Amino acid sequence: MNIETVRLASGRSQQVAKTGAGPVLVWLHGLHGVPAHDPFVAALATRFNVVAPIAPGFNDLAELDDIRDVHDLALHYDDLLSALGLDRVRVVGHSFGAMIAAEVAAHSPGRISRLGLLSPIGLWRDDHPVADLFGRPYTTIDKLIWAGGQPIGTMVMRDASTSPVESLVTLARGMTVVAKFLWPLPDKGLRRRLYRITSPSLVMTGAVDPLTPSLYAEDFRAGIRDAKAFVIAGAGHMLPYEQSNAVCEQLIPFMKSD
Amino acid sequence: MKFHWFHLMPYPDLPDDFRARYSGVWVDVPVRELFDPARGHQAYNDYLDELEHAEREGFDGICVNEHHQNAYGLMPSPNLMVAALARRTTRAKLIIMGNSPALYNPPIRVAEEMAMLDVLSGGRIVSGFPVGTPMDTTFCYGENPATLREKYREAVALILRAWTEKKPFAFNGKYTQLRYVNVWPQPMQQPHPPIWIPGGGSVETWDWCAQNNFLYAYLSYFGYKAGLATMQGFWETVDKLGVEANPYRAGFLQFVAVADSDAEAERLYAKHALYFYNRCLHLNPSFANPPGYTSIATMRKGIEGQVARAAAMSPDLTWKDIVDRGYVVAGSAATVVDRLNEMADSMRVGHLMVLCHFGDMPKEKVFQNTERFARDVIPKLRPRYNEWEDKWWPKDATAPVQTPAAMQPA
Numbered sequence: 001m002n003i004e005t006v007r008l009a010s011g012r013s014q015q016v017a018k019t020g021a022g023p024v025l026v027w028l029h030g031l032h033g034v035p036a037h038d039p040f041v042a043a044l045a046t047r048f049n050v051v052a053p054i055a056p057g058f059n060d061l062a063e064l065d066d067i068r069d070v071h072d073l074a075l076h077y078d079d080l081l082s083a084l085g086l087d088r089v090r091v092v093g094h095s096f097g098a099m100i101a102a103e104v105a106a107h108s109p110g111r112i113s114r115l116g117l118l119s120p121i122g123l124w125r126d127d128h129p130v131a132d133l134f135g136r137p138y139t140t141i142d143k144l145i146w147a148g149g150q151p152i153g154t155m156v157m158r159d160a161s162t163s164p165v166e167s168l169v170t171l172a173r174g175m176t177v178v179a180k181f182l183w184p185l186p187d188k189g190l191r192r193r194l195y196r197i198t199s200p201s202l203v204m205t206g207a208v209d210p211l212t213p214s215l216y217a218e219d220f221r222a223g224i225r226d227a228k229a230f231v232i233a234g235a236g237h238m239l240p241y242e243q244s245n246a247v248c249e250q251l252i253p254f255m256k257s258d
Numbered sequence: 259m260k261f262h263w264f265h266l267m268p269y270p271d272l273p274d275d276f277r278a279r280y281s282g283v284w285v286d287v288p289v290r291e292l293f294d295p296a297r298g299h300q301a302y303n304d305y306l307d308e309l310e311h312a313e314r315e316g317f318d319g320i321c322v323n324e325h326h327q328n329a330y331g332l333m334p335s336p337n338l339m340v341a342a343l344a345r346r347t348t349r350a351k352l353i354i355m356g357n358s359p360a361l362y363n364p365p366i367r368v369a370e371e372m373a374m375l376d377v378l379s380g381g382r383i384v385s386g387f388p389v390g391t392p393m394d395t396t397f398c399y400g401e402n403p404a405t406l407r408e409k410y411r412e413a414v415a416l417i418l419r420a421w422t423e424k425k426p427f428a429f430n431g432k433y434t435q436l437r438y439v440n441v442w443p444q445p446m447q448q449p450h451p452p453i454w455i456p457g458g459g460s461v462e463t464w465d466w467c468a469q470n471n472f473l474y475a476y477l478s479y480f481g482y483k484a485g486l487a488t489m490q491g492f493w494e495t496v497d498k499l500g501v502e503a504n505p506y507r508a509g510f511l512q513f514v515a516v517a518d519s520d521a522e523a524e525r526l527y528a529k530h531a532l533y534f535y536n537r538c539l540h541l542n543p544s545f546a547n548p549p550g551y552t553s554i555a556t557m558r559k560g561i562e563g564q565v566a567r568a569a570a571m572s573p574d575l576t577w578k579d580i581v582d583r584g585y586v587v588a589g590s591a592a593t594v595v596d597r598l599n600e601m602a603d604s605m606r607v608g609h610l611m612v613l614c615h616f617g618d619m620p621k622e623k624v625f626q627n628t629e630r631f632a633r634d635v636i637p638k639l640r641p642r643y644n645e646w647e648d649k650w651w652p653k654d655a656t657a658p659v660q661t662p663a664a665m666q667p668a
Contacts, residue, residue: 061550068432135285135397135544175550176403179404180402183403183404184400
């Protein structure tokens with residue numbers, strides 16, 4: 001994986017990881033950034049030239065100083081895609097990254113050719129509230145995002161060389177970014193903007209996601225004019241890492257078709 | 259040295275098995291199950307009696323603070339309590355160790371209320387501006403922890419401008435925009451009441467207080483032994499910045515329990531101290547450290563602490579634990595004087611805030627503890643720091659101060 005720094009028209013810089021070969025696919029990561037050995041990115045890289053921006057703030061919280069809300073954030077990503085020369089591009093996002101992907105698609109219709117939303121957050125229903133991602137010690141977040149309460153198999157979202165404390169600091173920094181845009185409830189108006197998404201879209205959620213109830217897949221599907229939704233049995237919020245094969249089976253043909 | 263009588267206003271009837279039955283005392287502790295308004299009526303009135311009694315006993319200040327959705331702090335609005343106290347006291351300064359300015363929209367509400375109270379009380383207000391705990395600010399009042407501190411600093415700056423600018427002005431902030439800022443009334447104390455900053459242990463707050471000449475108050479429930487490192491950090495910052503190391507720029511909070519003997523202190527006060535530490539301080543760690551509330555550097559320490567604390571979850575504290583660790587300074591007047599001298603030698607705090615009421619202590623015992631402290635302890639410590647000028651304290655009123663008719667002799 002190569003890390004490049006891209007200069008945007010706004011004057012900001014943005015780090016972007018790149019790996020793989022094939023048609024370009026932009027990957028917008030979830031709560032953990034883009035670890036060097038991210039297994040789902042590796043799976044996508046067998047079919048695509050994966051371009052994976054590290055969300056502003058994940059490396060340095062000062063990057064967020066003048067990105068105040070989801071509108072600023074969506075425009076930041078729109079600027080980034082311009083700087084990368086990607087006028088029309090496939091985008092897949094996971095969790096917080098799926099929310100960003102949906103916001104970019106709603107703010108800049110036509111920018112995204114195909115949209116994949118894996119365990120997206122950004123909607124709220126009083127009858128099925130999203131769990132509190134922030135009101136818990138960092139040490140217990142795994143219980144909320146993995147169907148089995150802990151990372152499975154080799155799907156460890158940190159580099160083996162990192163100490164446990166440092167990996168918690170990294171998680172905390174990322175969670176601060178997520179909190180900046182989603183505090184106190186993950187409802188910043190996306191539902192009102194979903195109709196603006198023109199890209200054909202595929203929504204996938206885990207049937208036993210302890211964070212975001214799976215029925216939100218249907219809300220996204222119903223709000224986006226050209227969308228399909230799938231609920232993957234047995235999967236939690238870390239869906240692409242828990243059931244990589246089941247996700248790729250649907251996602252890759254969808255993203256490849258024109 | 260100055261002495262201030264601080265009330266937390268705990269709810270006094272939490273059940274014996276509170277710790278086992280509820281996840282914590284704050285944020286989501288169910289009010290409908292636990293709070294009886296009739297008991298609340300009694301508690302509020304007892305607590306105001308106790309604060310008023312502290313003035314009669316000669317304390318320099320009486321002190322309240324702000325908490326939300328909290329069974330050990332029944333003061334979502336400390337200003338209401340101070341409004342009541344302003345009409346029932348005439349001499350003691352009224353120290354408000356909260357309003358968290360970021361919680362008020364617009365924050366000039368705080369400038370207005372402090373000014374009202376200062377004018378009403380004849381210039382007796384000390385205005386505390388805490389950031390606010392994560393429980394109060396982020397979980398109860400919905401403030402974003404990633405931006406809370408920046409919003410807080412902006413709000414404090416706005417309030418100070420509202421108290422000092424000569425003419426109405428426009429304020430174009432990141433968090434507050436106002437076309438006309440023109441706060442009526444203005445405080446009696448000019449340019450404004452002393453600013454006290456109740457803080458935790460963050461380096462940024464030490465710098466900010468020292469640079470802006472705000473008093474730094476470390477409010478910990480864990481006493482002078484545990485608080486020493488934090489106060490030393492503050493004084494190191496003061497030295498580093500070349501600011502005068504005046505003891506009156508610092509305050510500290512301490513539980514005290516005074517009796518005829520050390521054994522008598524245990525007999526009188528242990529039950530109530532245990533109520534406070536084992537029920538009121540039953541805090542849910544889920545709400546202790548939301549992302550962004552502290553800087554990354556402080557967060558790094560906090561995470562280590564949190565893991566360590568979770569691993570070392572201790573069973574209920576005993577009176578011996580509480581006294582040996584210095585959480586409560588307890589015993590005969592001689593013992594308490596010794597311990598507080600030790601505290602003053604090491605921590606160098608000119609303003610000592612004492613908690614003479616703890617947990618579910620009945621009014622008679624609170625009066626007794628207050629009287630013993632005022633009569634047998636304060637005089638022994640009073641001369642400390644006399645060589646320093648206290649620049650963080652309301653000056654005597656320049657205009658005549660009116661006594662409420664109800665308080666004048668018949």
